[in-house]
Amino acid sequence: MKYFLIGWLFTLMSSLIWPTLPSVFLLMGCLVVSILCIKHYPFVTGCCLALCWLSWQAHTYQKAVYQLSLSGRYHSIEGTVTAVSKNTYRQHFLLKINQIDQTTVSLFSHRMIRLSQYHRNHQPLTDLNIGDRVLVRASLKPAHASLDQGIFNYQRALVAQNIIALGTTYNITIQTVSTSYRSQLIKRLQTAFQNIPQASVMQALTTGIKSDIPYRERQLWMQAGVGHLLAISGLHLGILAFWGGLLGRLCSRFLPFKWRIWCEMLGAILCALGYGSLAGWPVSAQRAMIMLLIWLMVRRCWLWISHLDCWLIAIFGVTLLWPLSILSGGLWLSFGAILLIYFLLWLCPWSGWRRLLFLQMGLWIGLLPLQVSLFGYISWLALPLNLVAIPLFSFVIIPLLLLGVISLVLGGSFATLFFSPVGIILSLLNKALFIVFAQVPVMVPVPKATGLLFSLILIIGLCGLAKPHRRWWIALSIWLLWPAKPALLDGWWVHFLDVGQGLAVVVESNHHAILYDTAARYPSGFSYARSVIQPFLMDRGDLTVDKIILSHADNDHAGGYPFLRRHYPEAQVIRGADPRFKTHNCQGNYHWQQLVLTLIQPEVVAGHVNDQSCMLLISDGFHRILLTGDIEKDAEDWWVLHRWQQVDGISVPHHGSQTSSSSIWLKQLQPHWAVASSGFLNAYHLPAASVVERYRKLHIPFYNTAMLGQVSVHLYTSGSDLVSYRKDIAPFWYNRGFLLENSHGSGW
Structure with missing residues (x-):
């Protein structure tokens, strides 16, 4: 099984550098080979099946983009709003396609279109909410983005998110307003957050809606290296699962031992499911939920497999459901962080607070190559800030928000008692970030080659710190630091x-x-x-x-x-x-x-x-x-x-x-x-x-x-x-x- 999963992942990773997609004849041949090798060569089977699965999804995506481009520029689209982002000048929203030009086309169904609405003739923007069913008249372009060296690859992100077109709206008609319990709860939360400082950040942490956070503030958190705390991710779901499991254990104290484990697992799953549902199940939360379910099934059902096997099963499940997500930087950051934690736990010789410090230092250093590759900068304050912010979010902010949401669901009037301290803490943290940012350059832009070399040196140094008896770690680090004159091309x-x-x-x-x-x-x-x-x-x-x-x-x-x-x-x-x-x-x-x-x-x-x-x-x-x-x-x-x-x-x-x-x-x-x-x-x-x-x-x-x-x-x-x-x-x-x-x- 392990070799099958490794072959699957290896092939999907190789798709990042494919010059073209395989032909249909090659895919048919791979399918035959996978059947012949299924018993004795699981690695080959995993490679062939991953090649066929991803290529088929990519071919249908390309065909959808091409067919839409042939059907003209102006379209009437009926669909469901899945995400909304607003500012003073315009709003962006993602629309899951149900019909185009009053016709249901299977090739377009459940694909995404990213639309923008701008202020025209002083008319206000349409008040859209996640879950609304709308009819939109828009001018569309096939999914396309500017591509230059050193910039974020938005073209790849469009493919990863299954977005087949970008467009500008001319008319929006809301056919059905979302009446889901989630939308009603969001409105109650927005009312409860009124007159509380940092309400926009609290809304992002509870509902996943980040559009109300001011641009400057959002950039500040990102450049300081703590922007991941504002996005619903595996960290947040893991925190909620931990507290849910703890709550389940407390509630089952008087039950037989065999039931306590199941109550703990049930509490963790219910809390994670509730949080994910309230956040609207962004892709990052879906990935984290799959990982959590697999881990709980493996660990709580006494299926003793290694951490690596658990990680491989989780990434297999995610890429089986969303194969194009292999192009997403978020997937690599989340699963890379989990794999890095496993490695650091194996590497770390200490316990207690030194173990936690080593884990946080290792995560910062280990994820530097990805951060430099994706964003082109290093936040040198990320390590000390995360050492403070992650425990603060894990043991204070998220639990208080959870208690406030539960109080609101139960109809109690005590939600403000939980939300107000969170607003004060977030306000103090935000002010501290602005003060630090005004005094020193928190974000250090670096060329990718330099940043990757610097990251490699730090990783080697970290390994040398954990395994000091292996002197070659330090020798290799010194060799990389030795000054060398960069080669310049003529002309x-x-x-x-x-x-x-x-x-x-x-x-x-x-x-x-x-x-x-x-x-x-x-x-x-x-x-x-x-x-x-x-x-x-x-x-x-x-x-x-x-x-x-x-x-x-x-x-x-x-x-x-x-x-x-x-x-x-x-x-x-x-x-x-x-x-x-x-x-x-x-x-x-x-x-x-x-x-x-x-x-x-x-x-x-x-x-x-x-x-x-x-x-x-x-x-x-x-x-x-x-x-x-x-x-x-x-x-x-x-x-x-x-x-x-x-x-x-x-x-x-x-x-x-x-x-x-x-x-x-x-x-x-x-x-x-x-x-x-x-x-x-x-x-x-x-x-x-x-x-x-x-x-x-x-x-x-x-x-x-x-x-x-x-x-x-x-x-x-x-x-x-x-x-x-x-x-x-x-x-x-x-x-x-x-x-x-x-x-x-x-x-x-």
Whole structure:
């Protein structure tokens, strides 16, 4: 059995790096092999069955995305709300599909759509609650996300959550308001939480609804390394199961011994089930419940199997029910933490408080590689904060909230007596976090390679601490710490980042960088500068930003400037002649990192403000790259009359609009390649099909970040290489997209 489970898990883990999904014929062959090997080769059977099960689920997911894309953009969807998140400007919600366009399609049934509703004409947002059955008129796009180095892989998260489309609503009709006991209890809890400090955090801890927690406060908890305490997870369910088991044991004191065990187990299960139901059963709680049930059955039914076997059975159960969840970072964090606890218990030579300290230290260190890989930073205060916060939540906050909920269910008026102390404690904890955050940098962004090496050193050091007689632990740790000069690739890079309908280009040379445009920032607070540009710079080795060039003042080009200015105050700022800028200094030549930078300001008197874009010509004596901003035909005509220079590559002007990329301009430049930065299926229909065709007729390879993700060009003395995120950097099946072959301008 163990070998079957190991084979199952091994194959599912390998799916993270599959370039494509196996064909139907290969899956049929694997199914036959699994039957033939079921008796003597359980590992092979586990591998083959996992391959078939995951591939079938992934194929049906891709087919659902593709079929929805063929059915047009505007749809009428009937479904059930499963999650809601609100702020001042908009609300996001997940909708489980029942019908699309008044038709039940089995391929779409029980799949998810992530929808957004925005304030329009001062109309209030629809008051949606989990469990409501609604009819929505929306504009949909197939599930798709920006992909760049160093950022959170939202594309993979969409697949893991079975979300087949993203959309914007135009009309929402609530057909049936949820009348479940859970929704009624949530309303009673919200009433009870009124006038109590930190009511939003208490609501998150009891019901799983985190949307009311202010963004700044939620980010503070996350960056301090205690954000996991706000999300319903295995820790919370385990705490409730512990107290439920203890309550069951107290209630069965006068029963025969054989009944006490069952009462303890029943108390643990009932408390965990009640808590999970109140929280709406998020995926993390479902995983934890399966793990708890398996553990209780194994330990309380005298099935003596190892901790590893119990862990394997649990992860098998979860991935059998939700095979695509193997792509979820949450699954790896939760099951990785459990496996790490088993390892630390085996490793730890101490008992008592030193054992608990070692476990907490080991969890922080052991999960660092996952934290760095997923989020790109290390919270150095996470260890001391968790040493305080986890016992506080386990023995004070969660039990008091449990007693308050029980009091409310029983109709008592004592719930406030339990909730008020919790509000005071959470308020003091929140104030302490703000004070610490104001004094010292709690979050330390690190390049992934550096962070992973640092994590490995700490893990080896921890093992050496627990097993000091094995001196080779310490020797290996010292060897890893020995300073070594990092190898640098010859030449320089131009990175066209995937920032939706906007532009952000990073020119990299000798660990320094120039930013050409900063992409968009939105009223909701979302900024590509924060979510894409800064993480990318960190992932490339924490590049030093020397210059920030703003071609013109449109939001999709200059929106991220305030954020980047705060983080890189030493960088020189160069602005184009856009009249919306108070000053402009786009002129002259600069020698920078063995490159020559030529700032070009088109001298266009009458014309669109786009023609005032500051252009940048980069040369190393062998190659010339031209970054064009949003110039249009007037600026292109000026270039033809005054510049007469050929280049190796260009950024496609104005995202590929019909008012730019004139034939005479392209014929004069004769670029070897062109990169367009545009949003996936954007409302402007850019790049225009006629423009893409113009490049094709002139035999200029055309690349589109909307289709390929980040596009990077490596230039060196003897030539150049062009790579893209989806095709070359991370060419995995869930990243490659499902519509590339059907979309113009993909570059494939």
